[in-house]
Amino acid sequence: MPAQGTPSSKGQEIQRTFDRITGYYDLMNRLMTLGRHAAWCREVAAGAEVPPGGSMLDIATGTGVIALAARERYPNSTVHAVDFSERMLAAAAGKPGASAIRWQQADANDLPFGDESFDAVTHGYLLRNVENVEHVLEEQYRVLRPGGRVVMLETCPPRGPLxxxxxxxxxxxxxxxGQVVARDRQSYAYLQESTLGFMTPQEVSEILRRVGFSSVAWRKRFLGTHMIISAEKR
Structure with missing residues (x-):
């Protein structure tokens, strides 16, 4: 299906960036996190707590690492995975086990799902790449069922003595x-800037509460450069 709505100029540029780096995305994530990326994605999937027979939505799925981890953890549930990059979706859909997941191109600003459609929503590295974090979280609140959980993996600016x-x-x-492995220094310079320039966990938590989420919790990873945040819909 086509993506919903028309991306802004910034959104289109970010989309082109991720289209360019698709072939190196998994390798670069492993290298940049010293091999911890997949474990964090499994942690996000575990935090979703999808009930038997329930459904989960993974937004900005990229190459599908969180979605595939969720499918393995919740074999009796339905996993939907969306991204605005067709190349990323194609890479994800070609992985082992991917046929059990419902892949779809979509924009996180305008999710093509009805109200209260999912028991859980997950995403990795989404919020740092959107123009209006609050609106994107409002969309996730809308498609979640009451009692549903949102769990996200994000970068955050380091604090403290280090x-x-x-x-x-x-x-x-x-x-x-980016230069040595992907031959694309420009794209990874953008990712470096978005890593250091993103919000603190306290700031993201405040937006989640403002949107209506409760039971907000977070924990840092990797010398404080990454965070996993979870919340529930009242």
Whole structure:
């Protein structure tokens, strides 16, 4: 199905960026997280707590790592996975086990699903790439059933005594890996900027509460450069 709505100019540029890096996306995520990315995605899937026979939506699924982890964890549930990049979806749909997942092109700003359609919503690295975080979270609140959970993996700016050396490492390592591995320094320079320029977990938590979510919790990973946040729909 076609994506819903027309992406903004920034959205179109981000879409082109992810189309360019599709072939290297999984490898780069492994390298940039020293192999921890897949484990964090499994942690997100576990936090979704999809009931037997329930349904889950993974937004900005990329190459489907969270969606595939959810499918393995909840074999009796239905997993939907959406992304605005057709190339990412094609890569995800070609993986082992992918035939059991319902893949669809869609925009996180305008989800093509009815109110209260899912028992859980997950996403990885979505919010740092959207223009209106609150609106995107409102869409997720809308499609969640009462009592449903949202669980997300995001980057966050490091804090504390290690802040400056970690920032320096991010500024140097990510574009360098992009140049050496993906031959695309420009795309990974953008990812480096969005990593360091995104919100703190406290700021994301405040938006979640403002939208209407409750039971907001978060934990940091990887020297404070990543966070996993969960919340429930009242």
């Amino acid at each position: 802040r400056h050396p970690v920032e320096l490492g991010v500024r140097v390592v990510i574009p360098l890996l």
